[in-house]
Amino acid sequence: MTTKTTERRVLPGMGMVKGLWVTIYTMFRTIFRPGKYLATINYPVVKETPVARARGVIALDQEACTVCMLCARQCPDWCIYIEGHKEEKEPDKPGGRIKVRNTLDRFDIDYALCMYCGICVEVCPFDALFWSPEYEYSETQMGDMLHDMDRLQGWLATVPPDPELEK
Amino acid sequence: MVLDQDLVRHLSEASVSVELETPEMTLNIGPQHPSTHGVLRLVARVDGERAFDVQPVIGYMHRGYEKISEVRTYPQVTTLVNRIDWVSGYANEVPFIVAAEKLLGVEVPERAQFIRLILTEMARISSHLIFMASYPLELGAATPLFFALRERERVLDLLEGVTGGRFHPNFNRIGGVKPAYGSGSATRKVIQDLPAGFFAETRVAMDKVLYAVDELDALVADNEIIVARTKGVGILPPDVAASFGVSGPNLRASGVKFDLRKVEDYLPYHLFDFEIPVGENGDCWDRWHVRLLEIRQSVRIVQQAIDGIPSGPLQAKVPKIIKVPLGETYVRAENPKGEMGYYLVSNGNQGPYRLKIRTASFSNISILPWILEGVLIPDIIAIMGSLDFVLGDVDR
Amino acid sequence: MTSSPSETETTVHPLQEYADRVAEAVGGTAEITFDTIKVKVPSEQWVSSLTTARDDLGLIFFSFLSAIDWSSEVAVGDPFPEEVEDRLELLVTLGDLSEGRRVTFSTDLDQESPAIPSLIEVFAGANWHEREAHEMFGIDFEGHPNLIHLYLPDAFQGNPLRKSYPLLSREVKPWPGTVDVEAMPGSDDEEEPEGPSEENPEA
């Protein structure tokens, strides 16, 4: 299939007329049937809902996190900073052994550095990190892009259920 | 006051015979310029409108990927690698992962290969649609941009639906495709297969892409002004193209019927029938038209792949911490911009020992000094636009 | 040609016959690793062998030219498990535009002062590749018209892609992966927080 330039026999002026026809019928189509043909939306008034798996922001579940530091190690951009301490937890069954448990002191993700690759969410062995398709958290100062523990916990509410799969 | 005749004659001849000596001017096109596709700088010695010595200066966007990849593990390099040609993010990951799988000797399951193929062809469609949008804009026509980008959004939404990322999907894993949401007890069971309704949406999107391609064809292909601006401009003979390493649509536009998808086995292209559009005389118009026809071929491939996709696991049996055994291999793939290859040398650790990234745009624009010799400035923009390069691809 | 990972003795690699033909025509030794034909050529015949490859064998497509710095002690990344002989290997990959074959030609240069004649007369495309190899590995290409920096700023010192060249950005920022979980308040086991190796850790 060659792009035979000779096979495109077109009258001298017709090329431009075809172009004009395309723009004019797009204009009338967009004016009279905007629902079907208008491609843009008015952003703050009308908002598009992102897909379920969209990687907008990372949400943290503090109870699940055991400060194993795997996510901080695997992150290519070194943008997760974690500090924790050991703490006693009363045993499940009365008289059981006192269990020592790691609890988080600090879990910051610097979204100014993060490249949304998703390695941390994938590598976390304790279901502590989730993706949420939220995207409206831009800041005026770059420093505010450092989300602390509680803010990441706040995103947990916006994590969507997993989409059903193709049969 | 009677003018003496020979003075008049002398003056008239003088003006005719003396060649107007205008000093030539050095014009910097870029690195901050509306149509250099990124931060490319052309230092052009210009006489009036004609440029006769154009030297590209690159490196403004050199991120040193080959050095960084020596300290990264394989999953981390995948996130690095899909940022080289960000217009077709997914297509960059595939050859790197196939190279690692070759060294490991891992057989990728059938379904994962099909998903990879569908997403690579979608990345090709989105890359060619960006070209369909930006090239007429460089010639002055603003409307095709919106037709092309409107359909590109549909394709990117599909990519985002499956992988979660529009430009940088990071969806490839050694041995197949990303199997599960996470590795926790609950998230391990959440399979990252194609979301429900993906096939239906893809069929609708592919029809819309075909419709938009017809609209672009009507709007741009036979337009007398575009034909006048691009036909016979920037002719690239096949032998010069080969010696510079120009590949992909630019090479096929010069009449060379060579497509890596038919030759290499990095993805199961042999299962589908598609044609390779070839240009005739290698000028800007042919380079534009070959890409337009390639979109139609990619749509055909995607439609066939959707109908024939088998079910099965998403990833082969692969240990959690992957150590690739000693060895070196070169895998090359047909990226939308041309031949993209990875020369991977591994030393048995978690990351590559040395990774040479052969990118298409680097060789495609190394031809600029040759092709822009004695060319008018509007043609510099037309020829550069027709080569369809991206600076991330050039500078790595 | 499905990928057969390592070539067992019995099955002969489908490309073996072609590889031998190329090696014999070019005067080098052929070796097939993971579907990649690699022909090692002595560095004196570098330009002549590539010219014969281009003219007689039809390998007219110049894919890329680069180098690999084989050295045992490395300032960056993890070293080789077993000993490796220190050398700087120059690579050129050529392809043909009919059956889609590709052959990688390589030659060894010494690490201290690598030098080799330039390929510009054979392949015009080698210009930029050689400039990049020059600034990244310090290889001197004799006969190259303007062997100046391609990517790096002019005032840049050193050859970044050499294994002896450290990756500075990793020295500056402390590694966030060191586990700092303080021990229980008042407990006696004062084991200092274990910090795995500076680079990528054994997870």
Next chain:
Amino acid sequence: MSFLTELFSNFWVSLVGKLLIVALMIPLVGMVIGFAEIKLSAKMQARMGPYFAGGRWGWAQLIADGVKFFQKEDLIPDQADRPVFKLAPVLVLVSTVGLLVVIPFGPDLIFRDLSVGIFYALAISSLSTVGVLMAGWSSGNKYSLMGGLRAAGQLIAYELPLVLAVIGSVMLAGTMSMSGIVEAQIAAGYPYVILQFLGFGIFMIAALAELSRIPFDMPIAESELVMGYLTEYSGFRFLFFFLAEFANMFSLSAIAVTLFLGGYWLPGIPESVLPYAGPVILLAKTFLLVFAMIWFRWTFPRFREDQLQSLAWRWLIPIALANILITGAFKVYL
């Protein structure tokens, strides 16, 4: 109406009145056409166009732009030739204002009915060439210089077809005064475009080139010369150029309407109602031509320099000359 005519009889009062009307008309016309361009081009591209400026569908977008340009800092590059840099936009706007003087909006609704109406209009419109060249030269940057030189070459090359195209209808009408041409068309009973379609075509193409709009926008080729001779202009100086372009579109279309499409007259309109319906008809026809310009702008790419020049010298001028010959023969034979 009598009180008005008596008041206007005093020369100075009518002069100030006319100046006020023009001072009001230029920004108004510029805004309306600018807004039409923004909204229509959006619709042509399946977009919505401005929406939030001024409530429902963004009618105040250009007022907002105007305010933005005014409060923007007015930069003058240090290598610029300051006086020339400051004077250039004024010159371009003056040529636009000058054109409005001779446009007949109604039977006697004309600022000044010059006997050499069309000749004066063409002379004034070539004044903007000097302004553009001054802008290109004085900005002190290579891209502006190239934009200015391209503009000079283009505007001069298209001055000729513009003038030659006009001669056809002037010959038919027998007079050069604009209202005289319209009255001649009323008397003849048909707009001259029927006989002068060649002239009309050439006039429109040359008008597009005068305005340096696509497909002839080499001087402001965004993708090559960043913004051509406008690169260094900002603040209200850029507003001058911005308004001048749209107002020029209006005035050149109005001249085209007067010469070829029968000015303020429609075949079916009785004489008595013309003074009132005249302006409306003229504006409607002018807007039709302006819409065609917008339509061309958002469909076609731009020519290359040499194609642009060869189109003018090798095609437009010979056809215009032929048109004059035919009209002459037709006039003599008739």
